[in-house]
Amino acid sequence: MWKHVVANALTLLIVGFIMLAGVVALGQRSFHGEGPLEQAICLRVEQGATLRAVAEDLGEQGAVSSPMLFRVGAQYDGRHERLRFGSYLVPERASMEQILDIVTRGGASTCGTEVVFRIGVTAVNYEVRELDPATSRFVETVELPLETAEFPAEYTQVAEQADTRFRIVVAEGTTSWQIWNALENAEFLSGSVGEVPPEGHLMPDGYEVRRGADRGELLALMQERQEAFLAQAWENRVEGLPFETAQEALILASIVEKETGVAEERRVVASVFINRLGVPMRLQTDPTVIYGITRGEGVLGRGLRRSELNADTPYNTYRIDGLPPTPIANPGRAAIEAVLDPEETEYLYFVADGTGGHAFATTLAEHNENVARWRQIEAGQ
Incomplete structure (x- = not known):
């Protein structure tokens, strides 16, 4: 009898182990x-x-x-x-x-929700965005200018959450003063900004930070990234460029950045200025004249006057030979690469074509025809 009981118990134990193993296996598969x-x-x-x-x-x-x-x-x-x-x-x-x-x-x-701090050429804004999981797209819920005196609850409730991401987005073509001023007034940052960094030496990019991030450290990171990229691009430059230093390439890249926002045009626009330097011929570009007036502290907001185009200043490329003394903005990666590997063209001139891009010309006669067409477009608008 005892043998029978033991045998049944052993059988039940074996069955129990088998069932337990099955449950564990099922749990692992589910997990x-x-x-x-x-x-x-x-x-x-x-x-x-x-x-x-x-x-x-x-x-x-x-x-x-x-x-x-x-x-x-x-x-x-x-x-x-x-x-x-x-x-x-x-x-x-x-x-x-x-x-x-x-x-x-x-x-x-x-x-979840993130605060995007956009530093643009003409404006600086706070944006509160929330990710829609269904589409993996962000939906903007609040937009506020840099000069906001009192932040609404829709902003503060998000900004004060411990896990809220802050993303600083710096546009290509912004000046060092614009970036410096925006960071100085960003309510979610801390620390001192110090002096305005050298023009052209801050990388336009996206920077993810935590609330309370140090302003000085952030500016140092922007400068480190720009200088590292410039050094690498300079090492990979094509032969025959009219530059002796990477700084000169940076100056021209800033001019290219301000002259065109069309990605496909950057290398062509770069070729125009490089061809002019090789002739030699004056660069004759409005953005440098404007920088000489504003020093990068804001936007001119009007057209250039004849007296300003005739003035003898270090940044008036209608009056000086070669490059201005410093960059006139912070160029992005594409503009730097464009001047160090430009398109091979014989173009010496370009003018707006009414589509957001430019019409290019080799001779002054061709350029004058393009200018006449642009004037007609302007008159029609």
């Missing part, structure tokens, strides 16, 4: 397999949130089939105490393992 989420979501992990709270939230949003299994898997994996607060994009069909990696990896938030 590592494709999840039930039909559309991407933005998951917010609050500071100090527990694993249970996050798991329940995932269950309510349909991202996991079993909050309990998610918790058990996280504990088995050893990452149950590594939650990182923030807002995270959870893609459709993400497995529990993938979601656990997302919320424990750390780093910058990947969705």
